[in-house]
Amino acid sequence: MPPTSKPRNHVVSKAELASLLSELTPVMASIVELAFETAMRRSEILNLSKKDLNLEDRTLDIINAKTGDRICPLTSRAIEILGVVANRALNEESKLFQVTKWGVSQAVRRARRRAGLSEDVRLHQMRHSRITAVAARGLNPQQVMLVSGHRDIRSMARYSHLSVHDVLDKIDF
Numbered sequence: 001m002p003p004t005s006k007p008r009n010h011v012v013s014k015a016e017l018a019s020l021l022s023e024l025t026p027v028m029a030s031i032v033e034l035a036f037e038t039a040m041r042r043s044e045i046l047n048l049s050k051k052d053l054n055l056e057d058r059t060l061d062i063i064n065a066k067t068g069d070r071i072c073p074l075t076s077r078a079i080e081i082l083g084v085v086a087n088r089a090l091n092e093e094s095k096l097f098q099v100t101k102w103g104v105s106q107a108v109r110r111a112r113r114r115a116g117l118s119e120d121v122r123l124h125q126m127r128h129s130r131i132t133a134v135a136a137r138g139l140n141p142q143q144v145m146l147v148s149g150h151r152d153i154r155s156m157a158r159y160s161h162l163s164v165h166d167v168l169d170k171i172d173f
Helices: 014-022 026-038 042-046 076-087 101-115 123-136 141-148 153-159
Strands: 059-065 068-073
Touching (some): 026 042
């Protein structure tokens, strides 16, 4: 039986994100920053088309996601990124990002090395980091699941890496 890989619980800091983004092309940086801002999976980002965007409502439609169709809430920064990317789209149906999943992974790996960051800084860790940040803001599990797209609270809990320090300012009334 092959050895099981250790779970990656690294929460990417804003400084690590900035270092990584500085080593990426604008298109790849947009993908990584969207992952950080939205907790979207790589496949969800790469399958986006202009018709999926509802920027006025601060949402986007994710069709055929791992857990089914869902609506993703957008941060102000995600709206900025998507506004720029959508303006370059050929038409309503074309994908916003004309790159492969392997191309994204390779770009992130190379940028991580150039930036001198830990191997724990990976595209999928952006998802963990956003879910952890949202949970740390005090959203309840159902609200966090709206952001993450999880249908099961146990799955969502594996992505939230809160520490005791995240609750210190919330326990005094």
